[in-house]
Amino acid sequence: MAILVDRKTKVVVQGITGRDGSFHALQMKKYGTKVVSGVTPGKGGQSVDGIPVFDTVEQAVKETKANTSVIYVPPVFATDAIYEAIDAGVKLIVCVTEGLPTTDVLTIYNYLKIKGVRMVGPNCPGVISPGLSKVGIMPGQIHKKGNVGVVSRSGTLTYEVVWHLTLKGLGQSTCLGIGGDPIIGTNFIDCLELFEADPQTEAIVLIGEIGGTDEEEAAVYIKKHVSKPVVAFVAGRTAPPGKRMGHAGAIISGGSGTAEEKIRAFNRVGIPVAELPAQVADLVAEKLKGGRKRRK
């Protein structure tokens, strides 16, 4: 099962002839993802490692039946690329590009809702369902098929946590980075809902960080709607207020969005929060011991 991406996922790579796009198109293909086409305006008719390139997403979808788009185009063109993908009828968009203006993402987000299209990102590593499909930039080899769902606002920190899970023999159903921007297409709650409904997923790891209130809202949602065990980690306990910590969304503003608040919110609803990234795997192992235990 897994969530969002699987064997049925057929990917069109927007920006396939660029440096990142061509590299990752090949990496995805090697992993076993069905990369069916690519798009770069003006380069239609060419091919990248055997993947046909089209001028428009519409042509790519029509000719290759792509149902998922992954976007590697530079930020200045990314907004238009997203609208083009929505218009072409793909059902899932993974936007890897970092640096989209917030006003653009606000408009995109509200348009996605109208059109019923899901977007993961922007500014994210993408989605991987180990052994089935990888759409994004994460290193495939650190993952292992299994029953832990992982959702995170970060990239490399997710790899760190996933790697420890894998070393401990805890495979993953799906791992996704939802992005480090203040406004993102898919948030924690969306993923929790999908993981809860996914029969393959038996435990959920949630990796948050400072900024915004997504973690607090997720905690409330888990209490009400999630029966599967959840383990959390929150990065940025030492982050100073008012400073943007790399991610545009990772900022403590007006005293709100601190790691302490988020940890407290999780603890309040009985979700253990790991002190160190490596501890996440231990906590998950504990939760899964003796089979799946419902929290209520």
Added chain:
Amino acid sequence: MKIHEYQAKEIFRKYGMPVPPGKVATKPEQARKIAEEIGTPVMVKAQVHVGGRGKAGGIKYAKDPEEVYKVANQILGMDIKGLKVKKVLVTEACDIKSEAYIGVTVDRAKKMPVMMVSPAGGIDIEEVAAKTPEKIMKLHVDPFLGLQPFQAKKLAYFVYKDPKIVRGAMKIILALYKAFWEAEASLAEINPLVVTGDGEVWAIDAKINIDDSGLFRNPYIEKMRDLSAEDPSETKAKDADLSFVKLDGNIGCIVNGAGLAMATMDLVKHFGAEPANFLDIGGSSSPEKVLNAMKIVLRDKKVKAILINIFGGITRCDDVANGIVQAVKSLKPKVPIVVRLTGTNEEIARKILEEIDLTATTNMEEVVKRAIELAEAA
């Protein structure tokens, strides 16, 4: 990006908002001249990227040019929350009858811009929100439609009763939203918005924070960046396309990815030490980026050990290793360096590091503990 009040007021004027005349000065004589030009009394206001200027004594009233000279002389060079005042705005003093607040920001949870108004102006809006939330009206704006006049009317009537004042406030509210949206701001506020004795509405203060990602659309705003108001290491990092935040500890951190970089700092603290900085070398990092990162971290003389933590994905460990070798050879750092490498091309990277007798571990906790030991021994 933060901009100064006088720059925010330039943007306000561009959108037709009533802002009292004023000019910026870097010297007391210049401040006096401006006051003679625009007429007294005036306000002399410190231009620094921080709130609470008034309380810190950075905003003063002056009744004549001589007093302007005197207060400008006091304010220039003053230290406000660790920032040195290098410029003052000399601006016409208004006859204030009432003070209100209007602002617009992004509601991250609702994913919409949100307008906020309050009749309790002139004080910290977060304080108003915490103590008397009933004194604030919040109104979400559909990003497709933008702020509509009926909404501006609703907001204006929450604060004012007199129809003439409501009309003036509506114009400002609509213009503020437009400026916020088009300037690609993350926050735009007027605190206070004032009504004068003769019933006019003026924006006597202005604050705009700009979303860095939107700067490419507004080159005129990009030119407002005040390098002298930024930490020089942070400016250098920005120019080298690195994310860097200066902190107070002695463990210099170089990490790929913002989340992992924060987790690394947290780990340093967890094991009893303090990180000297946050530094994310970003995704596809070249050896040059690592070299630049080392330069920036080494500028800080408090640093007693450098901790490099890389989880290779798009970042290739061999690129990082080459960068470390280059940095060690050219910068000859006197502080110990410890390295953790996992992921893409880590084996090749290990071989590269052997050249300079560095052994990279694969474990993040181990490398953090080692860095702390070495820093303590130094």
